[in-house]
Amino acid sequence: MSETRVRFAPSPTGAPHVGNIRTALFDYLWARHTGGKFILRVEDTDQAREVENGLELILESLRYLGITWDEGPDVGGAYGPYEQSKRLPIYKRHADQLIAQGVAYHCYCTEERLEQMRKVQRARGEQTRYDYRCRYLSPEERAANERAGLPKVVRLAVPPEGKTTLHDFIRGDLTIENKNVDDQVLLKSDGFPTYHLAVVVDDHLMKISHVMRGDDWIPSFPKHVLLYQAFGWEIPPHGHVPMVTGADKKKLGKRHGSTSVLQFRNDGYLPEALLNFLARLGWSLDDKTEIFARQQLIDAFTLDKIERAPAIFDYGKLDWLNGYYIRELPDDELAARALPFIPQADPAMLRALVPLFKPRIKKLNEIAALVDFFFEQDLEYDPQLLIGKDADAATARAALRAAHATLEKYPEGAFDDEEKIEAELRADAERLGMKNLPFFGALRVAVTGKTVSPPLMSSMRLLGREKTLRRIARAIVMLEKP
């Protein structure tokens, strides 16, 4: 069997979202699994919808996930160019060939007429489709149109009878009757091809061995099959991968919150976690394996395990996975990855804080809220928090005074003896007849400004003697006020 060559062919119309990238991932995994090539081709054939930095957004999204490509716009390759806007003559040539064969024809209809036509069809409850007006023009009429210099497009002449079948390696045979297939435009009046012409021509010319794309493309496969047949080309195996949807079961889109890959990066998701999660949407190995490192994914990925039904993108499960991967990271590595999310932190200090926040976050952007008290001078909080639910100000004050007295005895050098300090503080609580909860609760708020925080002893150690004592003293004053 010849080399596997698969391609990801996005349109530079904005930041790629996770649904598209999931398809790219399947392509990538299959290429790596088989030792073949993964090709990036940009389908920039719609000048109106194109976004300025569209290409860059695509490249960045793939890089973030570590999805590497062997041929593409930036790296070139033997079958370039890899931007369709740079291949216009190729499409023109092929369109001309189709016209010469009588498989396609020039159409001179205006947008206005087409819109009017569809309006009528819709009113009648029919499927909107081209009405063949220009398909059966006489040679004289055609010549007249040409002489008049009317703008024209090239349309595919779909056989009115029969049906077209495509074998899909995920779903089996797909069949659609030709009468339900529109005479699709192949070449637009601006000289750019539409998707239908461009994919077929490029997939063939670039020797693509397997075509994977979203199942929203299923309705248009007959056009592609017809083109392959007209050109006399072999149809590569096709597989329509299931859609990734939002919780409402609708195709993922802007309405579903953050779906852009880059947004996940900015929110603090690790690429290895997103990669793992995406791979498991519409694909699974067996009845128990959830965690896959990149190489395991590559080793295990096969086409026959791709699912048919659409999958809802479950943010909750992604968060769990991300938390798992964070906990798996070595402390030094986590510190390095966390730095961009808390730039005000001194790197050495942040490194020391890792053990405190590591088991407590699911995303890197949660770190700041957890450890911000380390980086502030005086804390702002409601004094009521010091007292807690079932206690009173006097009790809280007594607890803080005791704690302050105890901690004060420890000089700078001995302040990091967590065990000893904790034992003594517990003894303080007991002497005051207080339970641990209210005692440490008051101390926690005084030191961290929060009722929920990383472990107290470690927090005080890292905060340092001076700041700790000052905060406790300040809390005592707050309780004395009124």
Next chain:
RNA sequence: GCCGCAUUCGUCUAGUGGACUAGGACGCCGCCCUCUCAAGGCGGAGACCAAGGGUUCGAAUCCCUUAUGCGGCACCA
């Protein structure tokens, strides 16, 4: 409206005629641990396999019908 695709716990899924009293994971609930919150450990609830017909000694697994959901119906991809 027309055409197409899909249908196993809330979600991601295992399952390809008997090993299924349908397995795992997330989430949820409870317990343990415990200075809070997590993490971790243990346990639990949760799917009559969309419905109805067949085929078969036997069906989540094969066939048909229906229902529901989704997708497509552009000089967009």
